[in-house]
Structures are given as structure tokens and as C-alpha cells.
Amino acid sequence: xxxxxxxxxxxxxxRAALVGEALRPAETTEYWTETRPRFTSGDVxxxxxxxxxxxxxxERDEAAAIxxxxxxxxxxxxxxxxxxxxxxxxxxxxxxxxxxxxVVADDSGGAPLINIPAASLxxxxxxxxxxxxxxxxxxxxxxxxxxGLGLERQAVRKAAELVELVALRGGTGxxxxxxxxxLFETRLAELSGDTRQPFWFSRLTVRGIEQAHGMLG
Numbered sequence: 001x002x003x004x005x006x007x008x009x010x011x012x013x014x015r016a017a018l019v020g021e022a023l024r025p026a027e028t029t030e031y032w033t034e035t036r037p038r039f040t041s042g043d044v045x046x047x048x049x050x051x052x053x054x055x056x057x058x059e060r061d062e063a064a065a066i067x068x069x070x071x072x073x074x075x076x077x078x079x080x081x082x083x084x085x086x087x088x089x090x091x092x093x094x095x096x097x098x099x100x101x102x103v104v105a106d107d108s109g110g111a112p113l114i115n116i117p118a119a120s121l122x123x124x125x126x127x128x129x130x131x132x133x134x135x136x137x138x139x140x141x142x143x144x145x146x147x148g149l150g151l152e153r154q155a156v157r158k159a160a161e162l163v164e165l166v167a168l169r170g171g172t173g174x175x176x177x178x179x180x181x182x183l184f185e186t187r188l189a190e191l192s193g194d195t196r197q198p199f200w201f202s203r204l205t206v207r208g209i210e211q212a213h214g215m216l217g
Contacts, residue, residue: 014039014047063090067097074103088112121146132176135168141177142215149215159215162208165200166191181216 056062073081095105124141142160
């Protein structure tokens with residue numbers, strides 16, 4: 001069904017006209033002297049009824065104030081609220097503040113592709129391939145929640161922790177994804193023959209080592 005669109009109530013029509021005049025392009029602001037007298041003090045009061053001006057000290061306070069207003073609005077049964085803004089950064093900050101209240105915002109603007117988990121996995125994989133030698137980046141890839149490698153997520157997580165202990169923690173050199181398997185084997189052999197093994201070495205299990213081998217290929 002097509003819903004008929006009716007004229008806005010007088011207060012909203014006045015508000016639209018007043019805001020339209022206030023936001024004139026800079027090159028036409030000389031018309032304010034002509035248009036301002038059209039609005040009486042009563043018109044201005046009626047147009048701005050229910051409007052609140054918030055002067056925030058910083059961007060975080062701005063987002064928090066908007067989030068609080070939205071939360072209070074939706075607490076009323078059957079009520080909905082929306083933030084209309086062309087500032088995507090502000091929209092994301094408000095969404096983050098709403099999450100602190102347990103409110104999940106339905107952002108019609110979506111999320112930047114670069115910020116979604118799949119994109120972060122791709123960035124880490126590209127970094128590991130084209131910028132080898134960074135153990136932090138490599139470990140972040142191994143521990144990424146979307147990294148599966150054909151294994152169960154819990155197995156991948158445990159294997160990544162074991163690879164970190166054996167091959168990446170306290171080591172030297174520039175580990176890369178292509179030689180990580182060989183580095184793991186070398187370090188495991190060195191630790192096995194070390195007379196001063198780290199405290200966690202005795203806790204390693206055959207299954208855990210097999211899982212690490214499976215992850216490293």
C-alpha cells in the first residue's frame with residue numbers, strides 16, 4: 001500500500017523553514033536581513049519547542065550525549081528513535097556508546113569494509129605474505145578468530161598458543177609464514193635437548209604438537 005504524505009504540522013514546518021534559512025549557503029546570507037523579520041519570536045519559540053542544544057567539550061562527549069538521548073527515547077514502550085547525520089565517524093562513535101548501554105544500533109550506513117573481521121584477517125594475511133619478519137603481525141594472524149585452516153576453532157587457538165611458546169616467544173631472527181613450520185621444528189628440537197627447559201615445556205602433549213603441525217602444514 002502507498003501511504004499518503006500529508007503536510008507537516010505547523011511547528012515542524014516552521015522548524016524546517018527556520019533551519020533552512022539558518023543554513024543558507026555563505027554567498028546568500030545577505031538575505032537574512034530580509035527573511036529574519038518573517039519569523040516572529042512566537043514562531044521561533046514554536047519551531048524550537050522540544051529542541052535541545054548540546055555544546056560538547058569533545059567528540060566523545062558529543063557521541064555520549066546523543067547516545068543517552070537515544071537510549072532514553074527508546075526506553076518508552078513502542079517508541080523508536082533515529083540519528084540522522086552525514087558524519088559517518090559520529091555515527092560510529094554513537095553506535096559504540098550505545099553498545100555500552102546494551103543497545104545495538106541498526107546503522108543504515110553500514111560499516112566500512114576495512115573494519116569488518118574478514119577484512120582484518122585479509123590485512124593480516126597480506127602483511128604476513130608481503131612484509132615477513134614481524135612476529136606480532138604473524139601471531140595476530142594465527143590467533144585471528146576467523147582463521148580456520150580446516151580445523152576446529154579451539155584447536156587452531158591452542159595450536160597458535162603452542163607455536164607462540166615454542167617458535168616466537170623469546171626467539172631471535174625474522175620469522176615468516178613460509179618458514180614458520182621449519183622454525184617450530186628447530187626450536188622444538190632445541191628445547192627438547194636443553195638442560196634448562198622452560199616451565200611449560202613439560203606440559204606439552206603429543207596431541208598439542210600434532211595440532212601445531214596440522215596448523216603449520
